[in-house]
Amino acid sequence: MLTKSQAKAFFLGGTALCGVAFLLLTLDTLAQMPARSNQDAMSEEVVRGHMIWNKNNCMGCHTILGEGAYYAPELTQVVERRGKEWIAAFLEDPESFYPGRRKMIKYDFYDPAIVGAEEAARNKADTIAFLEWVGNIDTNGFPAEPDLVQGAATQEIDPTKLEGAPEMFRNICFGCHQVGGQGGNVGPALDGVSERFEEDYLRQWIADPQAVKPGTTMPKFPMDEATLDAIVQYLQTL
Template identity: 35%
Template sequence: MSNKAAKNLFIYGSIFFFVIFLALTFDTMEKLDKRAPAITEAVNAGKMAWHKYDCIGCHTILGNGSYFSPDLTRTANKMPKEYLKQYLMNPKALNQKAAMPNLGITSEEAESLAAFLDWTSRINTNNWPPKPILAKEARIEDKDMTPGQRLYRSFGCSNCHVIKGIGGATGPDLTRVGNKRDKAWLIGYFKDPRAYIPGTVMPAINMSDADMEQLTEYMLTLK
């Protein structure tokens, strides 16, 4: 190949690939609106706050960011909105172990950030992040679970609590909760958490007395 041929290959080849890339970009732009819910003023205000506090300097979103703190793409699916808002305004008040500093986020900003994160949780991301494959395989089928375990799962307790390493880090670890609490305390606590631990963010659980009994039985087996 002559020097000139190599040069022409570089120039025209690059232009060729860039044109294809541009065409795909136009096509992508056309399709994007169908892949996420409509953007409201609140969602945009949340995005502005997201940039203002340089949230991406610690967190990732859609998997891109700083890998120092949790990915927030699907956070809104895991946390109640009220909890998220309070956490944003004063993280350590809700979780003493939180590494997140108090940035002075106002309640309006917290509200719009929650709307923004709710929007991101509904983006069609080609199924990312994937469902944990081992947890799914190791999952005991419903018929093998005790009624208490089933309630623990259906009420989403593991979003905040950990049992034997599995679950969220927001609330206390429940692996040995059976050693610490008795039946009366647990039932009373489930019905009115703040009567037992003032200022806790644990929501009151609304379930029948029979179910409450089952969930408590399960808690007491954790030793």
């Protein structure tokens, strides 16, 4: 029968063995992590962005590398998903993007009216640089591509459809809508949109979505007439 001293030896021996193994693996991991995380590409902007991330407890809502609070989206590959311009516009006034829905704190340091254009632009650029750097970390395949999507798997990706799109469309609209099998998955895909809606309707819709359909999740973006024209013209080609 097991004696108390044998039990003690089992505890101390097992702990020591596993402890040593853990320390050795830690040394090897620490040696590999700079390369796996592209530490060379960690510019001053990235580090400042990391500090903004920490100082404001962004992972108290979001997750990054899957770590955080599951209340707001996973941001590991957000730059790839939304694009830099979309994120910059979003940070300035998050609620205008999702009116009446789950809220993000509006931070003064992103608002040119409060901290000045230069400072706001710098903070946005730092944040985006940090997120872009995180997106390039070798995460052993996280987050995995959705594997139950039938539609997306069968639709051919056709990058030519994006040719001729105005810059505003590529930077903002594309973050939520798909064209030619690429783009965001928040709003409906825009392929064939000209067959479904009249030109005038599209113009009114984009200019003020809430006026056309109260309660819609489509945000209203400030844009001049020329940009609006260009986007509507482009939609006619789809």
